[in-house]
Amino acid sequence: MPAQHILDLIGNTPLVEVKNLETGPCRLFLKLENQNPGGSIKDRIGKSMIEAAERDGRLKPGGTLVEATAGNTGLGLALVALLKGYKLILVVPDKMSREKIFHLKAMGVQVVLTRSDVEKGHPEYYQDMAERIAAENGGFYVNQFGNEANPLAHESSTGPEIWEQMHHDVQAVVCGVGSSGTLTGLSRYFARVSPATEMVLADPEGSVLCEYVNKGSYGQAGSWVVEGIGEDFIPPIADFSRVKAAYSISDRESCTTARELLLKEGILGGSSTGTLLAAALRYCRSQSFPKRVVSLVCDSGNKYLSKLFNDYWMRDNGFVVRPQFGDLRDVISRLHEEFATVTVAPDDKLAVAYARMKLYDVSQLPVLQGAQVVGIVDEWDLLIAVEADPASFQRPVRTAMSARLETVGLSTPIPVLMETFNKGHVAVVVDQGRFYGLITRMDVLHHLRNRAP
Numbered sequence: 001m002p003a004q005h006i007l008d009l010i011g012n013t014p015l016v017e018v019k020n021l022e023t024g025p026c027r028l029f030l031k032l033e034n035q036n037p038g039g040s041i042k043d044r045i046g047k048s049m050i051e052a053a054e055r056d057g058r059l060k061p062g063g064t065l066v067e068a069t070a071g072n073t074g075l076g077l078a079l080v081a082l083l084k085g086y087k088l089i090l091v092v093p094d095k096m097s098r099e100k101i102f103h104l105k106a107m108g109v110q111v112v113l114t115r116s117d118v119e120k121g122h123p124e125y126y127q128d129m130a131e132r133i134a135a136e137n138g139g140f141y142v143n144q145f146g147n148e149a150n151p152l153a154h155e156s157s158t159g160p161e162i163w164e165q166m167h168h169d170v171q172a173v174v175c176g177v178g179s180s181g182t183l184t185g186l187s188r189y190f191a192r193v194s195p196a197t198e199m200v201l202a203d204p205e206g207s208v209l210c211e212y213v214n215k216g217s218y219g220q221a222g223s224w225v226v227e228g229i230g231e232d233f234i235p236p237i238a239d240f241s242r243v244k245a246a247y248s249i250s251d252r253e254s255c256t257t258a259r260e261l262l263l264k265e266g267i268l269g270g271s272s273t274g275t276l277l278a279a280a281l282r283y284c285r286s287q288s289f290p291k292r293v294v295s296l297v298c299d300s301g302n303k304y305l306s307k308l309f310n311d312y313w314m315r316d317n318g319f320v321v322r323p324q325f326g327d328l329r330d331v332i333s334r335l336h337e338e339f340a341t342v343t344v345a346p347d348d349k350l351a352v353a354y355a356r357m358k359l360y361d362v363s364q365l366p367v368l369q370g371a372q373v374v375g376i377v378d379e380w381d382l383l384i385a386v387e388a389d390p391a392s393f394q395r396p397v398r399t400a401m402s403a404r405l406e407t408v409g410l411s412t413p414i415p416v417l418m419e420t421f422n423k424g425h426v427a428v429v430v431d432q433g434r435f436y437g438l439i440t441r442m443d444v445l446h447h448l449r450n451r452a453p
């Protein structure tokens with residue numbers, strides 16, 4: 001029967017068993033929260049926090065909601081707000097990706113950008129600003145970190161769904177913590193129906209939560225790339241009392257595990273799915289007795305295609321190590337011999353060069369005649385060629401490229417590359433007549449960053 005309303009499709013997500021990863025004596029099941037209509041587990045709390053505010057009168061018809069987030073909670077709230085006719089203002093730190101902001105704006109959200117370099121207590125800190133905007137506009141400050149309807153969503157929906165889908169037989173649940181709604185809500189539910197079920201925390205390295213669970217105290221937070229989980233403080237609604245094991249997972253392990261999940265099981269999960277799965281696999285493999293274990297795919301890998309599912313991003317972040325040559329091949333991020341350099345031919349039209357620069361987001365292209373590099377064409381060359389007459393986009397690249405090439409050999413030391421960069425050029429690496437690729441300033445920065453302590 002067709003659903004009456006998209007909001008009726010929140011929750012009741014499928015559960016699937018992991019079949020091709022090593023789980024020791026255990027069986028591991030994943031709940032596919034990415035299949036909620038807004039694409040993540042946060043649809044559940046978007047609905048429950050709005051409905052709770054409607055019930056207790058904090059939210060009137062046509063009212064305004066304010067929250068501080070650019071993440072999945074913003075999308076979950078946006079979905080419910082647009083279908084129920086509320087205005088939503090989200091305060092978003094300026095480090096968030098443009099994709100997320102486009103997505104929110106397309107859902108009718110008013111996005112207020114604020115600084116991401118200030119801490120709690122500063123007037124421009126995103127949470128303080130959201131609270132102030134709500135007060136000034138008579139809006140409802142949603143505050144997922146302190147809102148009891150957040151854990152309640154998981155206590156009343158995620159938990160019972162898992163329990164039924166597992167036929168009342170589950171020995172451990174592995175989850176991450178952002179606001180802690182999931183962990184707190186599931187802890188409460190399982191404390192009632194199955195007190196022996198163990199809660200397991202999956203935490204990104206750099207977050208303070210794992211140490212807090214293991215030692216009861218914590219130090220300075222670091223940074224991590226996994227999105228949606230990990231914290232630098234203990235959320236007010238957090239209840240860790242039932243957590244029996246906690247694992248700290250590096251960004252590298254999270255990203256490579258998320259990729260393995262796609263490769264082995266065909267499940268496209270986000271970066272945090274990698275953290276949860278890595279912790280779940282460690283937990284499963286360390287058991288002496290068979291257990292039935294559940295974890296979550298909290299959002300979709302679709303949101304991270306240009307990050308962890310992009311081989312170059314993985315390399316640039318040092319998460320995948322390439323074979324090392326001890327020469328400039330270690331610095332070139334897109335090696336020509338791996339068919340990774342974007343090139344044009346001298347007889348291609350300038351329109352083709354323009355389209356490739358735009359598609360691959362590069363500002364210059366080597367011009368190759370067969371295996372020989374015969375020139376380079378950059379944005380400036382293109383602009384000079386077409387400025388007087390846009391019909392010149394039809395001219396061949398050879399008429400606009402710079403053919404006077406300064407090349408460097410494979411054994412050129414990095415300080416010599418600095419001279420090339422200082423002239424505003426990229427380094428064109430050619431050795432014994434063979435083209436190896438280009439090196440930009442950013443490539444050298446990635447190279448040095450990956451060697452930094």
Ligand SMILES: Cc1ncc(COP(=O)(O)O)c(C=O)c1O
Nearest residue numbers: 176178179180181182228272298
């Ligand atoms: C992307 C993402 N967001 C949020 C959460 C859970 O967050 P919360 O603690 O706010 O319920 C998870 C948990 O794994 C997650 O992976």
